[in-house]
Amino acid sequence: MRPLEDLRIIAVEQYGAGPFGSVHLADLGAQxxxxxxxxxxxxxxxxxxxxxxxEDSLFFETFNRNKRSVSLDLATAAGRGVFEQLVAVSDVVYSNLRGDVPEKLRIRYDDLKHLNPRIVCVSLTGFGMTGPRKQEPGYDYVLQGLAGWMELTGEPDGPPTKSGLSLVDYSGGFVAAISLLAGVHAARRDGVGMDCDVSLYDTAVSMLTYPATWHLNAGFQPVRTHHSAHPSLVPFQAFEAKDGWMVVGCAKEKFWARLCQIVGHxxxxEAGSPYATFASRREHSSDLVPRLEAIFRQKTVDDWLTRxxxxxxxxxxxNDVGAALADEHTAARNLVVTTDHPRYGEVRQLASPVRVGDETPTYRRAPxxxxxxxLVTEEILGLDAQQVVALRAAGAFGDAEPAHGANTPDTPDSLDTTATSR
Known part of the structure; x- marks a missing residue:
C-alpha cells in the first residue's frame, strides 16, 4: 500500500492554495x-x-492530479444528503474558503460530528475563522503585502515587490496538509475528530521567523538589502559576473577563508583584518561588498562557479525557469513527470517534493x-441506479447548469476562494 492509501478526503476546494496542499496527499495515495x-x-x-x-487548463492539471471529481450542489437537500453520506465514510473534510463560509456551509466539526465522530474538518481560509478579518477573502498578493513580505523584497531604492511565486498560497497548502495529517493521527488514536483552523494570514506572519523574533525582542527593523543580501551574513547575496548573475554565500567562517584565497586576497x-569575522564584515559591508562586486565582474559565471x-x-x-527545469539534478531527482490527457496528449509537470520511503509515486491526470x-455513488456509497436517478432529479448533481461564471445566489460570493496562484 502507498503511505496514505487508507485515507479518504472530501475536498471542498478550488483554485491554488487548497488544491496545492491536497495534491501532495493524493500523490501519496490518499483518495x-x-x-x-x-x-x-x-x-x-x-x-x-x-x-x-x-474546462481543461494546465493550471488545473498542476494542482489536481491523482484526484477524483464529483459535481455536487451543496445548496440542495439532495446534494447535502450525498455530502453527509460521504462524511460518514471519510476521514477528512478539507476546504479552502473565506473564513465565514465553513460556518455557512455547515462543514465544521460541530456540524458533522453526529455523522462521524472521528471526522477531521480542515479549513484553510484567508484569515482564519476568528478575528476581525475573518470575512475578508485572502489572496496571495494581498497577504504578501499585509504580512510585510513585499516591504522586505526588492532593491532598497525600488518599490515593494511581490515574490515571483505565490509562496503564501503554497506554504499555506503545506501547513494545511500537516494539520490534516496531525488531526487524522489524533482522531484515530482518540476516536474524536476536530476542527483545524488554518489560515494564509497565520502562515505568512509565522514565516517572518527570526527577523520577527529580532524585532519583538531587540527592536530590529528589517530593511531591503542590495542584491538580495542576507540581513546579517556578509557576503551572502547575488553578484553580477561578466555574463550573468550568481549567488555566493559564506555562512561559515571556513567558507570566507576559502573565498579570500579564490579572489586573490x-x-x-587574517586576524586583524576588518573583514576577518562575521561581525566585522557586517560592520564594514559598505566597503567590502563593492570590492567583491568589482572582482566578480571580471570573469564569467562558469569561470567563477568552477573555482x-x-x-x-x-x-x-x-537560472531562468527553463534552465532550472533542464538542470541535470532536476532529471536525476525525477522531478519532471508525465501524465496522459485526452486533450493535451501528454502533460509534463513537476513531481511532489514529499518523499516517503523508496517507492516511486504513480501519477494520473487531473479528473x-x-x-x-x-465511483462515489456506487463504489463508495453503494447506491443503486434508481437512487442515483432520484438524486439527479432532485438536483444533487446540478445537471441543469448555467454557463461558467453565472452569478447564482451561492457563487461566487459565498464560496469565495481563499487565495489565487500566480
Missing part, C-alpha cells in the same frame, strides 16, 4: 474527492488562462468534472 459546484462550472482553476480551453581572512565549487563554497547560478460520479 481525494473534489466536490465541484456545478452552478459555478466547477473549480475556477479549470478556466485559468493562458493555457485553457473549455587571503589577507582579508567556487572546487572550494566547496555555497554558490550557484541564477474531468464529475468524472467520478459512479
Amino acid at each position: 481525494v474527492i473534489k466536490i465541484e459546484d456545478p452552478r459555478a462550472g466547477g473549480d475556477v482553476g479549470r478556466y485559468v488562462p493562458p493555457y485553457a480551453e473549455d 587571503p589577507e582579508w581572512a 567556487l565549487y572546487a572550494g566547496s563554497i555555497p554558490c550557484g547560478p541564477i 474531468q468534472r464529475n468524472e467520478d460520479l459512479a
